Amino acid sequence: MTEPASGSHRAGPTGRARWRRYAVATVTAVQLLATVLGGGAVIGSFLVPGSDASAGAPEYTAIRPGAPLRLAMPTLHVTAPIVPIAMVDHALDPPRDYREVGWWQTSARPGAARGQTVITGHTVHTGGASMNRLGKLTAGDFVDVISQRGRMRYVVQRTKVYSKAAVARHAQDLFGQDHGRGRLVLVTCTDWNGVTYESNVVVVAKPLGAPADQR
Amino acid sequence: MSHRLFLRTGSALAAASVALLATGPAFAADPVAQASATALEVGIAGHGTETGTYTATNDGTRETTSGDNAPALPVAVGQQATNLGTLAQDxxxxxxxxxxACSGVAGEGATLTQVGDGTRCLTGGQTITLDAAHADFSKLQVLPPQITQGLDTTLADAVAGAVAPVVNQLLTALGNPGLGIDLGAVQASCSAGPTSARGTANIAHASAYLQAPAPIGHVDLVSLPVDPAPNTHVVTNLSAVAEAVQRGVDTQISTTLGGQAGTLGPLLQPLQLGLDTLIDEVQSNVTDALGPQLAPLEQNVLDIVLNKQSQPARGAIDVTALDLHLLPAARQFVDADLASVAIGHVTCGPNTRVAPAADAVPAVDTPSTSTSEPDTAVPTAVEAGAGSLDEGPSPLAHAALGGLVVAGTGAGVWGFRRSLRS
Known part of the structure; x- marks a missing residue:
């Protein structure tokens, strides 16, 4: 039953069908042109040297030190407000709100050339805390700290688990402010034994600067 | 079960219960940790009002609290504060x-954050406007003879008739201008461990001013430092107000006599006196007349201590972010409903360490700590883990402990009674 109709199409399109074909062909041609031009521009931006920021090389600029406001760990899909915390009896106790993280206010501010920025947040055994998956960060992952001065980007250098005693032994290295060149130190707890946490997981990240396109 | 075995079992359980009681810090007399917070204390016309104090104490096993950590604004204070939107005390x-502990106040739109070891419990918010007092200018006046002191008699009547009404009209119009205090978020926080305590206060955009009708207008009295050092003392007077009143009166005299140039010209010519000289002389006379009346404004009016800190005991600290008093000297000239204000009052400690905590980590080089010691050491422990979103022993643990105590004691008593019968 459909054959005669089909045969009539093959025999020659009607005026309306012909116009439809022209329209489709025109749209397709425009799309192709746009793709070629757009692709050429992108490729050209890599091939042709110039002063444009999109020239391909990573662009980071220095920012002035500023109090941190927010932590972003894109790999973990985590962002958390940062509040300043103080050391009490030689211990850092993160904010009680497990969604927040605490910046040890004696440590370096993001953007500082000296010292190290120490940020700690809770791990909660039942889940839901900002730093529950901190140990999943691996070398090469980016971590951003947004301060009053802008967005400071760091690249993770190492993730290591320390026993509580080891943290005490390496306290000066991990938290001391006479070294570090502005690196970021993230700390939370790990090794839940059913009653308490036996260890800390520590992430050390090197400062890159403020991404030029996200300041 | 034989009688003897039952007796032994009961006695053993009773002894275990007693041991639990003896070793359990839950039953210790002194708290191992304590803190308190009061958002606002206000002295109004001889009586005080406040938001109440929220306290937390810990006996070594659990925390006990009293008071309200979501305080409401006292009605009496509400009348004094035109924009006091958010109170915090925890x-x-x-x-x-x-x-x-952390406490303070902020204007509308502020955000509450939970107390911890952070330094702030309020962020953002509009400016707080406290209607602290009203200056009383109702008794200010300048008499015609005072205005024309030293002037030729031919001028006196004309000058007094023109100047006296406008000057006294201006003074009357001053009425009772308000003495206001604008503040950003004002808050204090403290933290204490078994051996040390520290505190801080944050104040933003703080100033005191007087708002009078034109031509006096807004007169800035003092700008308070942001995030002040401990025990920053600020005393201010209303001399700026006195100067503003004098300036306003001078302007009025100059305008009035300048407008009378046609009338005064023929009177000034025989005396070889210029109009400007006359204006200067009249302004000087009025200043002499007003000076003694404005003198009380030169005295200290507001006594403010910012980030007031004291150490009532070793390992304890008492912090008040802003402590303001209207000085008695001001009462001569100021209708003071609001006599004193204390914003953001917190206390922490003294605390004790009842036993070596399981999670305590020995320090590598533990420096000695004192209440006022600067924070130069590094942390040797990070307490960043929790079993669940609740703190402290679980309800099940409490129930188990309570059940053991009751069962052991009951068995002991029963066994003792059985032994008496046998």
Missing amino acids: AVTTTAGHSA
């Missing part, structure tokens, strides 16, 4: 002998 303790 305190927490841990079983390991740590405590922290």
Whole structure:
């Protein structure tokens, strides 16, 4: 039953069908042109040297030190407000709100050339805390700290688990402010034994600067 | 079960219960950690009002609190504050002998954050406007003879008739201008461990001013430092107000006599006196007349201590973000409903360490700590883990402990009675 109709199409399109074909062909041609031009521009931006920021090389600029406001760990899909915390009896106790993280206010501010920025947040055994998956960060992952001065980007250098005693032994290295060149130190707890946490997981990240396109 | 075995079992359980009681810090007399917070204390016309104090104490096993950590604004204070939107007062303790508190006030739109070891419990918000007092200018007046002192008699009547009404009209119009205090978020926080305590206060955009009708207008009295050092003392007077009143009166005299140039010209010519000289002389006369009346404004009016800190005991600290008093000297000239204000009052400690905590980590080089010691050491422990979103022993643990105590004691008593019968 459909054959005669089909045969009539093959025999020659009607005026309306012909116009439809022209329209489709025109749209397709425009799309192709746009793709070629757009692709050429992108490729050209890599091939042709110039002063444009999109020239391909990573662009980071220095920012002035500023109090941190927010932590972003894109790999973990985590962002958390940062509040300043103080050391009490030689211990850092993160904010009680497990969604927040605490910046040890004696440590370096993001953007500082000296010292190290120490940020700690809770791990909660039942889940839901900002730093529950901190140990999943691996070398090469980016971590951003947004301060009053802008967005400071760091690249993770190492993730290591320390026993509580080891943290005490390496306290000066991990938290001391006479070294570090502005690196970021993230700390939370790990090794839940059913009653308490036996260890800390520590992430050390090197400062890159403020991404030029996200300041 | 034989009688003897039953007796032994009961006695053993009773002894275990007693041992639990003896070793359990839950039953210790002194708290191992304590903190308190009061958002606002106000003295109004001889009586005080406040938001109440929220306290937290910890006996080594659990925290006990009293008061309200979501305080409401006292009605009497509400009349004095035109934009006092958010109050915060909270305190927490841990079983390991740590405590922290934070309190303060902020204007509409401020955000509350939870107290911990952070330094702020309020962020953002509009400016707080406190209607602190009203200056009383109702008794200010300048008499015609005072205005024309030293002037030729031919001029006196004309000058007095023109100047006296406008000057006294201006003074009357001053009425009772308000003495206001604008503040950003004002808050204090403290934290304490078993051996040390520290506190801080944050104040933003703080100033005192007087708002009078034109031509006096807004007169800035003092700008308070942001995030002040401990025990920053500020005393201010209303000399700027006195100067503003004098300036306003001078302007009025100059305008009035300048407008009378046609009338005064023929009177000034025989005396070889210029109009400007006359204006200067009249302004000087009026200043002499007003000076003694404005003198009380030169005295200290506001006595303010910012970030007021004291150490009532070793390992304890008492912090008040802003402590303001209207000085008695001001009462001569100021209708003071609001006599004193204390914003953001917190206390932390003294705390104790009841036993070596399981999670305590020995320090590598533990420096000695004192209440006022600067924070130069590094942390040797990071307490960043929790079993669940609740703190402290679980309800099941409490129930188990309570059940053991009751069962052991009951068995002991029953066994003792059986032994008496046998």
